[in-house]
Amino acid sequence: MFGLNKKDTTLLIAVAFLALCAPFILNPFPEGSSLAQFNAGYPDLMQRFVIFGIFAIGFNILFGLTGYLSFGHAAFLGVGSYSAVWMFKLLGMNVLPAIALSVVVAGLFALLIGYISLRRSGIYFSILTLAFAQMSFNLAYSVLTPITNGETGLQLTLNDPRILGQSATADGGIPVTNLLPGIEMRDTFTMELGPWLFQFNTGYYLCAVFLLLAFYLSVRIFRSPFGLMLRAVKSNQQRMYYTGLNTRPYTLAAFVISGMYAGLAGGLMASMDPLAGAERMQWTASGEVVLMTILGGAGTLIGPVLGAGFIKYFENIFSKINDSVLHGWFGFMPDGLENALVFVSHFFVGKSWHLTLGLLFMLVVTFLPGGLVEGGQRIGRLFRRKSAEDAKSTDVKPAE
Amino acid sequence: MDAIILQILNGLDKGSAYALIALGLTLIFGTLGVVNFAHGALFMIGAFCAVTVQRVLNFSYETIDPSQTDFLGNPLVVKTPYVFSWFGPETGASIIDWSVPLAILFAIPVMIVVGFVMERGLIKHFYKRPHADQILVTFGLAIVLQELIKYFYGANPIQTGAPDVFRGSFDFGVMLGFDPNVIIYPYWRLVYFAFAAVIIGAVFAFLQFTTFGMVVRAGMADRETVGLLGINIDKKFTIMFGLAAAVAGLAGVMYAPINSPNYHMGMDFLVLSFVVVVVGGMGSLPGAVLAGFLLGILESFASMNEIKSILPGIDQIIIYLVAIIILLTRPRGLMGRKGVMED
Amino acid sequence: MGILEVKDVGKRFGGLQALGDVNLSVAENSVHAIIGPNGAGKSTLLNCLVGKLIPDSGSVMFDGQSVLGRKPYEINQMGISRVFQTPEIFGDLTVFENMMIPCFAKRDGAFRLHALENVGRERDLVEKAEQMLIDVNMIDKRHMHTASMSRGDKRRLEMAMCLVQEPRLLLLDEPTAGMARADTNNTIDLLKEIKETRDITMAIIEHDMHVVFSLADRITVLAQGTPLVEDTPDKIKGHPKVREAYLGEAH
Numbered sequence: 002m003f004g005l006n007k008k009d010t011t012l013l014i015a016v017a018f019l020a021l022c023a024p025f026i027l028n029p030f031p032e033g034s035s036l037a038q039f040n041a042g043y044p045d046l047m048q049r050f051v052i053f054g055i056f057a058i059g060f061n062i063l064f065g066l067t068g069y070l071s072f073g074h075a076a077f078l079g080v081g082s083y084s085a086v087w088m089f090k091l092l093g094m095n096v097l098p099a100i101a102l103s104v105v106v107a108g109l110f111a112l113l114i115g116y117i118s119l120r121r122s123g124i125y126f127s128i129l130t131l132a133f134a135q136m137s138f139n140l141a142y143s144v145l146t147p148i149t150n151g152e153t154g155l156q157l158t159l160n161d162p163r164i165l166g167q168s169a170t171a172d173g174g175i176p177v178t179n180l181l182p183g184i185e186m187r188d189t190f191t192m193e194l195g196p197w198l199f200q201f202n203t204g205y206y207l208c209a210v211f212l213l214l215a216f217y218l219s220v221r222i223f224r225s226p227f228g229l230m231l232r233a234v235k236s237n238q239q240r241m242y243y244t245g246l247n248t249r250p251y252t253l254a255a256f257v258i259s260g261m262y263a264g265l266a267g268g269l270m271a272s273m274d275p276l277a278g279a280e281r282m283q284w285t286a287s288g289e290v291v292l293m294t295i296l297g298g299a300g301t302l303i304g305p306v307l308g309a310g311f312i313k314y315f316e317n318i319f320s321k322i323n324d325s326v327l328h329g330w331f332g333f334m335p336d337g338l339e340n341a342l343v344f345v346s347h348f349f350v351g352k353s354w355h356l357t358l359g360l361l362f363m364l365v366v367t368f369l370p371g372g373l374v375e376g377g378q379r380i381g382r383l384f385r386r387k388s389a390e391d392a393k394s395t396d397v398k399p400a401e
Numbered sequence: 402m403d404a405i406i407l408q409i410l411n412g413l414d415k416g417s418a419y420a421l422i423a424l425g426l427t428l429i430f431g432t433l434g435v436v437n438f439a440h441g442a443l444f445m446i447g448a449f450c451a452v453t454v455q456r457v458l459n460f461s462y463e464t465i466d467p468s469q470t471d472f473l474g475n476p477l478v479v480k481t482p483y484v485f486s487w488f489g490p491e492t493g494a495s496i497i498d499w500s501v502p503l504a505i506l507f508a509i510p511v512m513i514v515v516g517f518v519m520e521r522g523l524i525k526h527f528y529k530r531p532h533a534d535q536i537l538v539t540f541g542l543a544i545v546l547q548e549l550i551k552y553f554y555g556a557n558p559i560q561t562g563a564p565d566v567f568r569g570s571f572d573f574g575v576m577l578g579f580d581p582n583v584i585i586y587p588y589w590r591l592v593y594f595a596f597a598a599v600i601i602g603a604v605f606a607f608l609q610f611t612t613f614g615m616v617v618r619a620g621m622a623d624r625e626t627v628g629l630l631g632i633n634i635d636k637k638f639t640i641m642f643g644l645a646a647a648v649a650g651l652a653g654v655m656y657a658p659i660n661s662p663n664y665h666m667g668m669d670f671l672v673l674s675f676v677v678v679v680v681g682g683m684g685s686l687p688g689a690v691l692a693g694f695l696l697g698i699l700e701s702f703a704s705m706n707e708i709k710s711i712l713p714g715i716d717q718i719i720i721y722l723v724a725i726i727i728l729l730t731r732p733r734g735l736m737g738r739k740g741v742m743e744d
Numbered sequence: 745m746g747i748l749e750v751k752d753v754g755k756r757f758g759g760l761q762a763l764g765d766v767n768l769s770v771a772e773n774s775v776h777a778i779i780g781p782n783g784a785g786k787s788t789l790l791n792c793l794v795g796k797l798i799p800d801s802g803s804v805m806f807d808g809q810s811v812l813g814r815k816p817y818e819i820n821q822m823g824i825s826r827v828f829q830t831p832e833i834f835g836d837l838t839v840f841e842n843m844m845i846p847c848f849a850k851r852d853g854a855f856r857l858h859a860l861e862n863v864g865r866e867r868d869l870v871e872k873a874e875q876m877l878i879d880v881n882m883i884d885k886r887h888m889h890t891a892s893m894s895r896g897d898k899r900r901l902e903m904a905m906c907l908v909q910e911p912r913l914l915l916l917d918e919p920t921a922g923m924a925r926a927d928t929n930n931t932i933d934l935l936k937e938i939k940e941t942r943d944i945t946m947a948i949i950e951h952d953m954h955v956v957f958s959l960a961d962r963i964t965v966l967a968q969g970t971p972l973v974e975d976t977p978d979k980i981k982g983h984p985k986v987r988e989a990y991l992g993e994a995h
Contacts, residue, residue: 004862070533121728124436124532128679129728132721135672139721144714226848226866227859229837233845236834243794243832244846244905245820247854254857284672288540295537353552359544366538367526 009220012303016216020209023047024199031196035329038321041314044189044202048273050310051208052266055215057293057305059262062219063255064291065300066228068235070127072287073114073134077107077260079141079282081267083148086155086277093166094176096186096207100268107264108257115256119249122238134287141279154278178272180207186273204273211269212306215262220302222258231255232300263290292358296365298374307373312358319354322346403574403583408701410573414590414659416697417597418444421652422674423681423689424604425645431621431684432641435524436532438539441671442546443646446515447508447653448662449550452559454504458484458497499564501658508654509647516646520639543667551664558661563589567658589658596655600648601690607644608686617641621684676724682737692735696720745808747772747945748793748913753802755788762788763799763969770913775939775946777956780966786949787829789966790917793947794826795819806913817854825906826915830922831898833890833905840886842901843873846909876908880934896927900934907938914938916948920955932958957981 005013019026028042041047060074081103088099118129141149149155159169163176170176178186186204193199222228230251233241241248271277280286289312297308327343327350334342349357369376422444429437461480469477485493496503523542527535562568567588574584608614616637619626653662660666677696681688702708704716715722727734746769755763763785770776778786791797793804795816804811811819820826834842847869852858864870877883880900885893890901899919906914919935920928932955938944939959950956956963956977963980965972972985980986 004860006864068533070536117725117729121732124536124683125679125728125732127536128675129725131672132676132724136718136721139717140714143717221862222859224862224864225859226844226852226861226863227857229841229844229863230848232837232841233834236836237832240832240834240905241845242816243820243826243828245817245849245854245909246845247815247817250855254859258859285668291537291540348549348552353548355544356548356552359541359548362541363523363538363545366534366541367523370534 003217005220005224009224009302013213013217013220016303016306017213020051020212021206023050023205023209024201028197028199032198033196038326039318041317043200044187044205045273046313046317047202047205048208048269049313051205051212052269052273053290053293053309053313054306055208055212055269056263056266056290057297057309058212058215058219059259059266060290061259061294061299061301061305062222062231062262063259064294065305066223066231066235067252067255069119069122069252069256070291071118071130071256071259072127072284072291073130073132073137074259074263074290075284075286076114076134076137076282077111077263078267078270078286079137079277079279080110081107081264082271082277082281083141083155083267084264085268085271086157086275087148089157089163089178089271089275090161091164093163094178095165096178096180096268096272099178099272100211100265103264103268103271104261105264107267108261111257111260111263112253115253115260119252119256131284131287134282134284138279138282138284141282149277149279152279154276156276178204178275208269208273211265215265216302216306223302227251227254292362294372296362296372298372301372301374304372304374311373315357316354319350319357320352322350324351403579404705404707406574406577406579407584407586408705409698410584410586410590412698412701413594413694414697415700416694417594418652418656418670418693419674419677419697420690420693421597421600422649422670423677423693424601424686425649425652426674426678427681427684427686427689428604428617428641428645428648430678431686432617433520433524433528433638435527436535436539437524438536438671438675439519439543439546440539440645440649441667441669441674442543443512443515443649443667444653444656444670445550445662445664445667446546447512447650448561448657448666449554449653450508450511450650451501451504451561451654451657452554452662454507455497455500455561458482458500458503462486501561501563501654504654504657505651508650512647512650513643515650516643517639519646520642524642543671547664547667554662554664556664558663560661561657563592563658567592593655593659597652600651604644604648605686613637613640673720676720680724680727680734682734685734685736688734688736696723699723746770747807748947749803749805750789750793751803751805753789753792753799753804755785755792755797755799761969763792765802766966766969766971768964768971768974770945770947771962772912772945773943774961775935775948775959777948777950777960777963778966779950779953779956779963780972783968784966785969786966787917788969790826790915790947790949793819793915794824820849820909820911821854823912824915825909825911825913827899827902827906827917827919829917831895831902833898833902835889835891837890838886839877839882839888839890839893839901840873842890842905843877843886843908844869846905847873850909873908876904879907880904894927896923896930899923899927899931903934903938907942907944911944913945913947916946916950918949918951920950920952928952928955931955935959 003010003013024042024047027047028040030036030040056078060071064070084103084106085099088102092098114130114133118126118133121129142151157175159175161168167176180186180203184203186207188203190201191198192201230246234248234251238248267281293308293312294305295308296311297306298304324343324347327346328339331339331342347353365372371378422440425443426437426440429435429440459482461482464479464481466477466479471477482493482497484496487493488496519542523538527538570585570587572581572584573586575581577584608618616634620634620637677692678689680696681690681692699719700716703719709716748768748770750766750768753763753766754761766785766789778789780786788797792799793811795811795814795818798812806822806824809822811822811824834845844863851869874883874886877886880903882897882900882904885897890898893901920931923931935946936959939946948956948959960977962974963977964974965980965986973980973983975983
């Protein structure tokens with residue numbers, strides 16, 4: 002289906018199912034129960050899952066396939082966000098032109114940076130992309146303030162022209178982003194099923210549709226001759242040259258495509274919440290997408306999406322846990338042990354959640370370079386081998 | 402002329418820090434072939450050694466002085482640092498005053514141990530892994546170290562003063578025959594520069610004149626051959642890592658009075674130090690030092706108002722801009738050797 | 745006129761004259777061997793032919809066109825393929841994927857953004873790649889990852905990847921270096937078969953005289969960067985100058 006083989010189609014359908022039913026799947030615990038804090042099915046978080054999923058899918062097209070490790074990808078996301086907010090300020094509150102502009106501007110920006118950075122490879126490439134991203138970040142904070150509004154970040158105001166819309170709503174507020182007049186991003190339909198509460202948000206579903214498109218496109222790229230060439234670049238550039246292939250346009254194309262993905266993510270981010278700040282371009286933000294991709298499994302199709310979801314989910318859950326929650330968990334234990342456990346856990350939760358992230362990252366790179374996907378495959382193989390052995394032993398017995 | 406001298410001086414302290422961090426990075430990269438993204442964290446740990454020593458020295462006990470009262474009329478609680486009662490108030494006070502230089506004594510063993518543990522526990526397993534993996538795992542480590550420091554010391558910068566003697570500034574211009582008050586330079590920055598020069602000199606002398614240093618230099622030039630000679634290079638690598646960690650740590654200790662230590666200072670310096678290493682030429686020690694000072698001074702020139710008015714924002718991007726230009730025109734950096742990291 | 749004409753090519757590395765006025769003419773559909781002691785400039789010459797090095801002087805013409813100043817991939821697109829001393833293949837890919845890459849390069853040129861097609865659906869190219877794998881007896885390994893293959897198999901695959909591009913000139917840099925006797929003999933057989941069944945010119949650099957004398961139509965002996973003699977294998981065998989240059993090395 003859609004030019005994919007059976008396995009890929011199954012994967013696509015699975016992702017589509019998960020994305021569409023996310024409001025149910027992510028809210029398994031009844032509202033008000035003690036486990037409700039583990040629910041993730043509210044619009045803001047679901048949007049983040051999907052947006053960072055798109056960002057990571059795009060990063061994976063560059064890093065996973067060609068092996069070029071960019072440490073400046075957040076710059077494209079930031080540029081995308083700024084472009085989208087400018088569209089909201091100048092043109093109107095419809096998200097589609099804003100997203101389109103984000104993708105185009107990020108693509109052009111990636112073309113420029115990629116053209117220069119890709120002249121070098123290995124760590125030099127990483128440093129060049131890092132340098133460009135830091136430059137953009139610093140400039141956004143200082144000289145480019147007329148465009149970026151510096152530290153405050155770019156926001157909508159009542160004085161924006163919005164030539165195709167209105168500067169202010171009838172009641173004097175700032176208008177909100179919409180898909181069509183009347184279909185606003187923040188529209189949320191809440192469904193109560195007994196004690197359960199499910200939220201269906203327009204913005205989330207728009208993001209989910211884009212995620213599916215992004216994912217589908219990435220599957221096609223992975224299976225295409227172009228994708229094969231990118232993997233060949235990672236494997237042996239020398240042989241590429243002596244096989245009559247020019248690697249630079251291939252890597253540049255991959256760079257631009259992944260930059261456009263980042264721009265799309267940035268545009269969606271601004272569409273959900275129309276503001277953009279320079280901190281989105283900082284190198285720690287670039288590091289985060291590297292982390293997501295590696296954690297999920299670089300070079301695999303589904304890995305980056307898993308990694309993005311994993312990190313954003315635990316970021317949300319872990320940072321919410323505080324001392325009283327911990328005492329609640331360990332309350333059944335003797336006081337001394339309880340306090341000790343709370344003390345130790347304290348390192349990993351709340352504001353220190355990055356510590357957990359760093360440790361997890363080290364463990365994954367050290368023991369599981371293929372990320373969660375490889376972990377899953379290993380477990381799968383373990384079971385299969387076991388069942389194969391069982392099958393063998395049952396086969397052998399009758400013969401005896 | 403005076404403005405130029407002032408900017409050169411202003412660039413020296415940052416340049417010194419860049420040079421020291423880049424030196425350690427290059428040592429590790431040149432000998433071990435490891436790209437260490439956690440090196441900035443070592444610099445930060447050094448700075449927090451200074452914070453720790455200052456805090457420990459200020460540990461006090463409380464006594465009630467009935468002869469004095471506070472504004473509510475209660476007897477005054479007097480805090481006396483333990484060092485006062487051990488060494489007498491005068492010596493005690495100067496010990497506290499000199500806590501940053503004293504922290505060097507504390508930082509050296511701490512940093513060497515940290516370096517050893519890092520190398521044996523983690524880096525060792527990554528010698529044969531791709532550079533991307535090394536970058537990623539040390540990046541993870543850097544996050545962990547940074548968060549640990551944040552956990553124990555909080556997120557705010559902690560002011561750590563230099564000894565009284567070195568507080569304040571002196572008029573450097575008068576010494577060179579300029580008018581007074583033209584070139585004012587803080588004492589501590591000069592101390593920092595001198596300190597950096599001594600450390601850099603010591604590292605080079607160590608590499609030049611000891612057998613150990615000879616092996617290390619040979620290892621940097623041709624790792625495989627040295628391995629084939631039957632020299633136990635593993636052990637030497639561990640020591641090398643400890644040394645590099647100590648250099649970064651010392652750079653951090655002495656930097657504490659210039660810039661109040663905070664948990665993300667390591668990351669801030671790391672990015673720039675990597676740029677420095679690349680500009681200097683991956684694997685070249687003199688290159689790292691040269692580029693460190695050069696970029697420090699360039700940065701300070703770029704922040705002159707005269708230049709900023711012509712090229713707004715240049716101070717924010719000058720280092721990156723230089724790095725990009727150098728990487729594109731002289732791919733091996735200023736003093737890099739052929740074939741390093743070019744595959 | 746040969747298909748490859750090397751005229752007065754010189755190359756210096758600092759103070760070392762690696763090549764001095766090399767003249768060489770390789771006739772179409774022949775096997776031309778270049779032999780010589782270590783450091784004679786064989787590899788330098790080869791690198792000048794494929795664009796890895798640019799000679800200081802002289803000209804290199806392939807089929808009437810100059811190759812100098814062209815990038816390696818452009819030279820390959822002109823019809824020159826190269827087999828390396830250590831097999832250069834795509835280690836992370838399967839044998840079949842390795843074969844598909846030169847097929848695409850041949851059809852689509854140096855770059856094409858074919859991002860929405862599907863590798864498996866390029867029927868013609870898949871057939872072509874599989875036929876080549878059959879020809880070199882590797883079809884049963886088509887799904888194998890190449891990293892785990894023996895050196896002999898890697899060499900075989902590398903040659904298949906070069907041949908599937910239907911090059912007019914195939915350059916081989918010590919194709920049997922580091923191989924066991926059995927693998928060497930297999931390689932000789934393979935090369936003989938290629939020579940007999942295909943319209944292809946080959947230039948071989950080789951140390952192993954057994955390989956040279958069983959394949960070559962003509963032999964050029966290089967010594968210290970200049971050609972000593974060029975002749976047929978029979979004449980070369982007894983040539984006094986060659987014996988002198990090779991003293992003890994050939995036999």
